[in-house]
Amino acid sequence: RHKTKHQSKLPLVIPIVIYHGTRPFNVPRSLWDLFVEPDLAKEFMGGDYQLVDxxxxxxxxxxxxxxxxxxxxxxxxxxxxxxxxxxxxxxxxxxxxxxxxxxxxxxxxxxxxxxxxxxxxxxxxxxxxxxxxxxxxxxxxxxxxxxxxxxxxxxxxxxxxxxxxxxxxxxxxxxxxxxxxxxxxxxxxxxxxxxxxxxxxxxxx
Incomplete structure (x- = not known):
């Protein structure tokens, strides 16, 4: 797939959690569900960043x-x-x-x-x-x-x-x-x- 000049410089980031606790892991797997207000967190953090040119x-x-x-x-x-x-x-x-x-x-x-x-x-x-x-x-x-x-x-x-x-x-x-x-x-x-x-x-x- 063709990439723009800026896209080619951006690293691919994959969130990984490594757990080594003794109890069963029961934390939500969705990043947004870790927030008190998931929908609000997704709205602010999941969209375009604000540009001040x-x-x-x-x-x-x-x-x-x-x-x-x-x-x-x-x-x-x-x-x-x-x-x-x-x-x-x-x-x-x-x-x-x-x-x-x-x-x-x-x-x-x-x-x-x-x-x-x-x-x-x-x-x-x-x-x-x-x-x-x-x-x-x-x-x-x-x-x-x-x-x-x-x-x-x-x-x-x-x-x-x-x-x-x-x-x-x-x-x-x-x-x-x-x-x-x-x-x-x-x-x-x-x-x-x-x-x-x-x-x-x-x-x-």
């Missing part, structure tokens, strides 16, 4: 999402534009939404700063700091820069520079997930930001 989504539609739109906008352009110019555009476009992120402990802004820190050379830090100073209150901008960029330079901990970034070690991602859980974020949002599995985030609860 940021590249085909107009910027205006992303901006209307307000706080979630901050994440989608940054993800849409993070590889396509100079990252410092992206910061300028991002903060200008979402100026009215920054207070929403502040209520969540600047969870998105801090994540974007951690990511940016891994992508720009040392001599570009003054430019990033200037952008932050122009868009945040004094008490906030000092904290943001101290906890991200300046922290690494002042303490000289090069290994610490890898921790807590979006592409960092598992420990950093788990800390981000814990913080987001404490701020009331959904598991879906946490998965989008950290790349962790939903089961890993459930274990943190």
């Amino acid at each position: 940021l590249y085909s989504m107009p910027d205006e539609a992303i901006k209307k999402k307000q706080h979630l739109g901050m994440l989608e906008y940054f993800m849409k352009y993070v590889y396509a534009r100079d990252i410092l110019n992206l910061w300028e555009e991002f903060l200008e476009n979402f100026k009215s939404c920054l207070f929403l992120d502040k209520e969540k402990g600047y969870i998105y802004v801090r994540n974007f700063l951690w990511y940016t820190d891994s992508k720009i050379p040392e001599d570009k830090y003054p430019d990033l700091e200037k952008i932050i100073k122009e868009h945040f209150p004094k008490e906030d901008k000092e904290d943001l820069m101290r906890t991200v960029a300046q922290k690494y330079r002042e303490e000289g901990k090069l290994e610490g520079k890898l921790e807590g970034k979006l592409e960092g070690k598992l420990e950093g991602k788990m800390e981000i997930a814990k913080s987001m859980l404490s701020k009331g974020y959904s598991i879906e949002d946490i998965v989008l930001i950290t790349g962790l599995y939903p089961s890993d985030i459930q274990d943190l609860k």
Whole structure:
């Protein structure tokens, strides 16, 4: 049978349960029957996955999402534009939404700063700091820069520079997930930001 380019890369997954208990195995053999609401589980997990195609989504539609739109906008352009110019555009476009992120402990802004820190050379830090100073209150901008960029330079901990970034070690991602859980974020949002599995985030609860 002819396979498309994408189909040929997908592995065949067959669920297998190996049981070695001493009592007769009497658990339902149907995967869906293992759920409290089988029909609801089948509806959510048995159909097509949800696709959020940021590249085909107009910027205006992303901006209307307000706080979630901050994440989608940054993800849409993070590889396509100079990252410092992206910061300028991002903060200008979402100026009215920054207070929403502040209520969540600047969870998105801090994540974007951690990511940016891994992508720009040392001599570009003054430019990033200037952008932050122009868009945040004094008490906030000092904290943001101290906890991200300046922290690494002042303490000289090069290994610490890898921790807590979006592409960092598992420990950093788990800390981000814990913080987001404490701020009331959904598991879906946490998965989008950290790349962790939903089961890993459930274990943190």
